[in-house]
Amino acid sequence: MDFQLTEDQRALRDGVRELLEGRFDRAALRAAVDTAERTGSPSLDRELWRELGSAGFFSLTLPEAEGGVGLGLPEAVLAFEEAGRVLLPGPLVATFLAAGEVPGAASGDVVVTSADGALVPWLDEADVVRGDAKGAVPARSVDPLTPLHRLPGGAGRPGSAGEPGTGGTSALLTAAEQLGSAARTTEMAVQYAREREQFGQPIGAFQAVKHLCAQMLVRTEIARSAVYAAAVTGDPLEICGAGLLADDAAARNARDCLQVHGGMGFTWEADVHLHLKRAWVRAGAGRSAGDAEEALAAAL
Incomplete structure (x- = not known):
């Protein structure tokens, strides 16, 4: 296929x-x-x-x-x-x-x-x-x-993640937004690692920075696979899992991107904090990670 x-x-x-x-x-x-x-x-x-x-x-x-x-x-x-x-x-x-x-x-x-x-x-x-x-x-x-x-x-039913109908679609589209943010912070980290120099060479040459960027890419691609697959099948449980992976990738990638930027990443002028804050808000507005994990575990 x-x-x-x-x-x-x-x-x-x-x-x-x-x-x-x-x-x-x-x-x-x-x-x-x-x-x-x-x-x-x-x-x-x-x-x-x-x-x-x-x-x-x-x-x-x-x-x-x-x-x-x-x-x-x-x-x-x-x-x-x-x-x-x-x-x-x-x-x-x-x-x-x-x-x-x-x-x-x-x-x-x-x-x-x-x-809702x-x-x-x-x-x-x-x-x-x-x-x-x-x-x-x-x-x-x-x-x-x-x-x-x-x-x-x-009040309300936060996010309705993993439920059929518009609730599941809402969760999937939110996961897609999280995926886009995760991909963008990965690009930002790699670009900064190539441009920023210390000790006469780009910081991307250092193993610790390489590992951070590689982990960001892996999280993004795993989340992308899950989100795309859930979009094809429309399966409520696959949507639930995709949401978990996308939320994790968006928040953790933003944090790692901040680490790659170092002190610059903590300034208001850098865009990293905007991705991290949006990832937090999207994840917090939907079904909690704990509830989503329980729903997946119950289906095993």
Whole structure:
């Protein structure tokens, strides 16, 4: 069986990457972070949201007869992986899942968030809230580009990871975002290891740094295999396992990337901390690792 991406899938991935690099590059990311720090809350780029809609980002899996692109979950995973690479902010998964059900969601004219967990992201910016967000109060978010509200009493079913239907799809697409972040921090670590010199040679020549970068690559590729496989099968347990691996790869790779950067990695100007904080928020908003492990163990 051939597990390589098809030519059309590679073209889709490259097209999404090109769009995001043109509209949300590092300068745009840092500008969004600076604005959030200055105003106390991030704001959603509605023009970019509509551009994503026009490009078919939110309607990838809708049938062509309904105005969608007519692709499948594997293609959606590729798109969300690219969004994770650049730390694209906003309730992407919730809006994607609402396409075809909430008018304007597919085109990007309407921003949708979901209140199906204890934490509700982007509540103030959303035009439509799916679920009951009554009584939600602002919660401090470690990620400057993901505003959060907490439901009273920690209500909801966090993440619904590994469940069939939209819950499983939500968990899988979130895992794809985590995968994209893990891949990006691996690239950042390797690039810095090649450029930074100590004792007259790049730090990437030192065995300890080589090992860190190699471990990051292994985590990323294992998570990629699991996420891609779960996208093909749609199996709830495979989605559950893919989420565990992707969460681990995103958080641990960001930490190792920080170690490769050394003291520079701890500064606000470095982007490493943004990947680590987003990985924490994504993992914390979904089903806990302990619950996911118990679900997998129960199925053995």
